[in-house]
Amino acid sequence: MVEAFAVASGKGGTGKTTSTLALGMALAEEYDVTVVDADTGMANLLFHAGLADVDVTLHDVLSGSASTHEAAYDRFGMRVVPCGTSLAGFRDADPERLRSVVADLAADTDVLLLDSPAALGSKTAVLPVVLADRVVVVLNPTVPSLSDALKVQEYARSYGTETAGVLFNRVRDEDAVDRVGEQAERYFDGPTLAAVPESDAVRASRQAGEPLLAHAPDSPAAAAYRSAATSLDVRSGAAGAVADRFRSAVIPDPP
Amino acid sequence: MSLGDGSVDIPHGRLVYSRVVDDVGVALATAFERSLTGYAVLTPQSALLLDDAECVLTFEAGVPVLAYDVASDVGGTDALTAFSAGGPCRTELYDLPADALTVAHDTPELRVPPGAPADHLADDAALADRCRARAPDDRTDDPETDPLEAFLADEERIAAIQEEARADAERRAAEWGLDDHLDG
Numbered sequence: 001m002v003e004a005f006a007v008a009s010g011k012g013g014t015g016k017t018t019s020t021l022a023l024g025m026a027l028a029e030e031y032d033v034t035v036v037d038a039d040t041g042m043a044n045l046l047f048h049a050g051l052a053d054v055d056v057t058l059h060d061v062l063s064g065s066a067s068t069h070e071a072a073y074d075r076f077g078m079r080v081v082p083c084g085t086s087l088a089g090f091r092d093a094d095p096e097r098l099r100s101v102v103a104d105l106a107a108d109t110d111v112l113l114l115d116s117p118a119a120l121g122s123k124t125a126v127l128p129v130v131l132a133d134r135v136v137v138v139l140n141p142t143v144p145s146l147s148d149a150l151k152v153q154e155y156a157r158s159y160g161t162e163t164a165g166v167l168f169n170r171v172r173d174e175d176a177v178d179r180v181g182e183q184a185e186r187y188f189d190g191p192t193l194a195a196v197p198e199s200d201a202v203r204a205s206r207q208a209g210e211p212l213l214a215h216a217p218d219s220p221a222a223a224a225y226r227s228a229a230t231s232l233d234v235r236s237g238a239a240g241a242v243a244d245r246f247r248s249a250v251i252p253d254p255p
Numbered sequence: 256m257s258l259g260d261g262s263v264d265i266p267h268g269r270l271v272y273s274r275v276v277d278d279v280g281v282a283l284a285t286a287f288e289r290s291l292t293g294y295a296v297l298t299p300q301s302a303l304l305l306d307d308a309e310c311v312l313t314f315e316a317g318v319p320v321l322a323y324d325v326a327s328d329v330g331g332t333d334a335l336t337a338f339s340a341g342g343p344c345r346t347e348l349y350d351l352p353a354d355a356l357t358v359a360h361d362t363p364e365l366r367v368p369p370g371a372p373a374d375h376l377a378d379d380a381a382l383a384d385r386c387r388a389r390a391p392d393d394r395t396d397d398p399e400t401d402p403l404e405a406f407l408a409d410e411e412r413i414a415a416i417q418e419e420a421r422a423d424a425e426r427r428a429a430e431w432g433l434d435d436h437l438d439g
Contacts, residue, residue: 122431123431123432123433130433140378142380142403143375143376143406144376144377147406151416151420154416157421158421158424158438160438176404180401183404183408187407
């Protein structure tokens with residue numbers, strides 16, 4: 001079985017990468033989980049997962065100099081495919097290969113989480129949302145962030161991608177989000193998965209190069225992510241169908 | 256300048272800054288860094304030709320105090336949700352002596368929490384924190400007003416955002432050759 005989720009937000013700074021890895025680790029207690037840094041232009045998952053020094057990344061696979069399995073690392077109970085950050089790597093990467101990379105990975109996992117670019121302005125950026133089964137929308141409890149989240153959902157809807165849930169991140173006033181969460185559910189197709197409190201532990205785990213659930217497993221933020229993962233009803237899909245969808249997807253623009 | 260029904264008067268200040276900035280966040284950060292006491296007139300670039308598309312914010316030592324959206328004639332946190340804050344905007348900052356705003360600032364329905372404009376116009380949590388930290392301890396603002404709740408209650412505005420995003424998605428799908436993937 002496999003279900004592919006795009007973890008998305010309309011703008012940067014919502015804590016999307018932190019959320020992707022935290023959800024991944026929480027889901028890994030029950031499923032085989034693969035996390036891919038699909039943000040090939042602004043990669044940062046490698047810093048969050050202690051993979052900053054690895055030799056082979058998605059960029060090498062996309063440039064044809066490495067195989068998918070060489071860029072997949074077993075870390076924190078998940079398979080993690082980081083992307084490099086060099087301009088040269090980005091320049092040499094052939095986005096066309098991303099489809100087959102993801103198709104390869106989809107054939108051999110339960111849950112595929114695509115850390116998606118925080119933008120909707122290019123084909124490469126929107127492709128994970130187009131191809132995923134469902135989208136997990138990460139937002140901060142502010143008007144601009146909510147407005148962006150609604151836009152992401154509308155893009156996803158346009159491509160027939162459902163909303164699995166909404167994750168409020170960097171929450172300072174949980175009571176306010178409780179009230180707002182209910183209102184928000186009127187507009188989002190999926191449930192409010194959790195309200196993750198603003199936390200110094202998040203910053204500390206990023207500095208330590210560890211996902212939050214590894215660095216501060218007892219923090220309230222980690223507990224919120226575990227609760228979000230429980231609320232996410234992973235559906236079993238046919239691995240072949242997901243793989244085929246990625247293989248048949250149109251080729252993104254070159255960078 | 257009069258705000259609302261004319262009951263709140265703000266004296267004309269001395270223009271100290273005037274330019275088009277990339278987004279409202281730059282305007283708020285500039286007012287903060289200059290410790291502006293006075294007011295800002297913000298006009299989204301998309302509405303430069305309209306007479307009343309402005310948002311007026313007052314400041315004490317760079318920290319926002321009042322907000323008023325001219326087009327929708329609403330004040331306080333409602334003004335923050337009404338103002339169309341995305342993209343570049345013309346920013347004018349005016350200086351005033353602190354006591355010139357004392358009367359105007361005693362208008363509860365126009366007051367906003369110190370961090371609310373940075374949070375809800377600019378999505379700048381760091382600046383919001385700095386505004387909250389600099390605000391005087393005895394400052395009282397209406398805790399009942401939540402811009403996010405006001406935004407979510409505005410079904411018409413949300414429908415407009417959704418409609419625009421959907422049209423945008425479909426237009427770009429055609430541009431990017433993704434038409435085949437569109438649903439229905």
